[in-house]
Amino acid sequence: MxxxxxxxERFRRQLAGLEDDRPQGERTRERLKELAAQLCFLxxxxxxxxxxxPLKLWERIGSAIATACEQVDDGDLDRYVSIxxxxxxxxxxxxxxxxxxxYLLAEICEQPESDRLALVNYLHHxxxxxxxxxxxxxxxxxxxxxxxxxx
Amino acid sequence: xxxxxxxxxxxxxxxxxxxxxITCVSKTLSPLSHMSGTAGNEQxxxxxxxxxxxxxxxxxxxxxxxxxxxxxxxxLAQHIVETWDLDGQLTIAQLQFLFHGGTLFRKGxxxxxxxxxxLYRLMPAIQMLGCSLPGQIVPGNLYVHRGxxxxxxxxxxxxxxxxxxxxSGLPEDLRPATDFIGSYQYTRNVHDMSVPTVQAKDAEDQDxxxxxxxxxxxxxxxxxxxxHGFQLVNATTIEVGAIWYALNQWQAxxxxxxxxxxxxxxxxxxxxxxxxPVDWLDQAADEYQAHILAVASDGRAFLDAAFAxxxxxxxxxxxxxxxxxx
Numbered sequence: 001m002x003x004x005x006x007x008x009e010r011f012r013r014q015l016a017g018l019e020d021d022r023p024q025g026e027r028t029r030e031r032l033k034e035l036a037a038q039l040c041f042l043x044x045x046x047x048x049x050x051x052x053x054p055l056k057l058w059e060r061i062g063s064a065i066a067t068a069c070e071q072v073d074d075g076d077l078d079r080y081v082s083i084x085x086x087x088x089x090x091x092x093x094x095x096x097x098x099x100x101x102x103y104l105l106a107e108i109c110e111q112p113e114s115d116r117l118a119l120v121n122y123l124h125h126x127x128x129x130x131x132x133x134x135x136x137x138x139x140x141x142x143x144x145x146x147x148x149x150x151x
Numbered sequence: 152x153x154x155x156x157x158x159x160x161x162x163x164x165x166x167x168x169x170x171x172x173i174t175c176v177s178k179t180l181s182p183l184s185h186m187s188g189t190a191g192n193e194q195x196x197x198x199x200x201x202x203x204x205x206x207x208x209x210x211x212x213x214x215x216x217x218x219x220x221x222x223x224x225x226x227l228a229q230h231i232v233e234t235w236d237l238d239g240q241l242t243i244a245q246l247q248f249l250f251h252g253g254t255l256f257r258k259g260x261x262x263x264x265x266x267x268x269x270l271y272r273l274m275p276a277i278q279m280l281g282c283s284l285p286g287q288i289v290p291g292n293l294y295v296h297r298g299x300x301x302x303x304x305x306x307x308x309x310x311x312x313x314x315x316x317x318x319s320g321l322p323e324d325l326r327p328a329t330d331f332i333g334s335y336q337y338t339r340n341v342h343d344m345s346v347p348t349v350q351a352k353d354a355e356d357q358d359x360x361x362x363x364x365x366x367x368x369x370x371x372x373x374x375x376x377x378x379h380g381f382q383l384v385n386a387t388t389i390e391v392g393a394i395w396y397a398l399n400q401w402q403a404x405x406x407x408x409x410x411x412x413x414x415x416x417x418x419x420x421x422x423x424x425x426x427x428p429v430d431w432l433d434q435a436a437d438e439y440q441a442h443i444l445a446v447a448s449d450g451r452a453f454l455d456a457a458f459a460x461x462x463x464x465x466x467x468x469x470x471x472x473x474x475x476x477x
Contacts, residue, residue, distance in 0.1 A: 002403055003398055003399050003421055003423060004422040005422065005423065005424065005425075006174065006176060006317070006422040007424065008316045008317060008320055010422060011176060011317045011320050012320040014176060014178060014376060014422075015301070015320065015321070015376070018326055018375075018376060019322040019324060019326070020303065020322075020325060020326040020330075021324070031327070034329070099188075099195060103198070103209050106200070106207050106208070106209060110208075111205075111206055112205075
């Protein structure tokens with residue numbers, strides 16, 4: 001028979017690599033960067049190209065981030081996201097039907113208050129960087145979609 | 152064969168029954184595509200909401216249903232088909248019964264306790280997994296745990312789910328679930344996009360538009376680990392042997408879970424601990440195989456009798472009354 005019998009030593013060996021040995025500060029910064037980039041990507045996805053100029057996509061997302069940062073200083077990320085989505089005139093039905101939004105919202109809105117404030121603070125002070133990271137996600141998504149549309 | 156162990160064959164010496172807890176850990180050897188649906192054109196992996204001290208997260212998981220089918224039911228059903236020489240001899244309803252647990256087609260109460268006992272004796276796999284005969288649902292005694300990703304969000308749960316000697320080895324800081332989520336993108340190539348080594352007969356009739364399809368989705372990355380397991384309630388040693396045999400067959404045949412196995416996805420490497428610890432797993436598996444061989448003719452006769460009547464699907468409400476009135 002081929003299955004190995006598990007004991008504490010074997011289990012410990014198998015756990016190698018699953019431990020997060022990054023310093024806490026670095027871990028938090030990477031997570032904030034990831035969440036902010038995902039938020040920008042989703043704003044690009046729901047940017048209303050019928051009502052807004054497609055050529056001003058990133059300018060508009062930049063101002064959506066800035067406007068939301070100015071209006072939300074209490075870590076209310078539900079409100080933050082709503083303001084940003086309104087700014088890009090996102091369709092309510094498309095946003096409501098999107099599972100990625102559900103995951104992202106659940107992820108960011110359920111954070112403790114200190115983490116939510118940290119995310120707003122990060123978005124406020126890294127406005128250009130988050131656009132660049134979000135655009136990278138968007139370009140990857142667009143490439144895949146274009147290929148599918150061609151097919 | 153080593154020491155003698157009690158089995159359900161020993162009518163004069165009733166088998167000792169006890170509850171066994173089997174803890175498994177499985178490492179992904181390739182990307183895992185256990186899907187829950189699609190978002191647009193992309194497949195989305197199965198996730199479950201986890202409420203832990205850090206809040207609510209959606210964390211990848213493997214359903215117990217997938218594990219019990221792929222790792223237990225399918226290998227045991229295949230073994231019965233091969234040992235009883237049933238390939239090509241079974242109806243669809245019998246195949247559904249063996250490989251998928253069957254479907255209830257008629258009103259209940261069709262078999263007696265004695266017949267149920269006979270079923271359990273002939274097929275220990277059914278005693279563990281339960282089934283649905285055409286007229287009756289038969290319970291099982293195997294509880295299958297869900298596959299729990301070994302990650303930060305699940306650490307608190309894992310500390311309680313795993314036996315203490317394993318739980319004590321869990322690092323304080325595990326990677327978050329998002330670190331274990333990856334993606335894939337594949338292309339289904341087509342003849343008109345390939346180097347034309349063979350010319351198509353109707354090439355001139357085709358337009359230039361390529362039908363090459365690109366498809367993608369999420370995965371759990373290679374190297375992730377899931378904890379899962381089984382609880383075998385009031386079981387005989389022969390049932391433990393069946394589990395051990397099934398798990399080994401599953402692993403020997405690739406150990407896959409989830410979709411895209413045809414493209415190399417979903418390979419797991421599993422190791423397990425059993426409580427109480429036993430040293431007769433291989434003998435029990437041998438006894439299980441010997442048992443299935445010994446009851447072959449009775450088993451075939453049981454399958455023929457249980458599925459003798461043609462299957463008549465239950466109609467919609469009201470249709471049955473019309474039939475009876477007619």
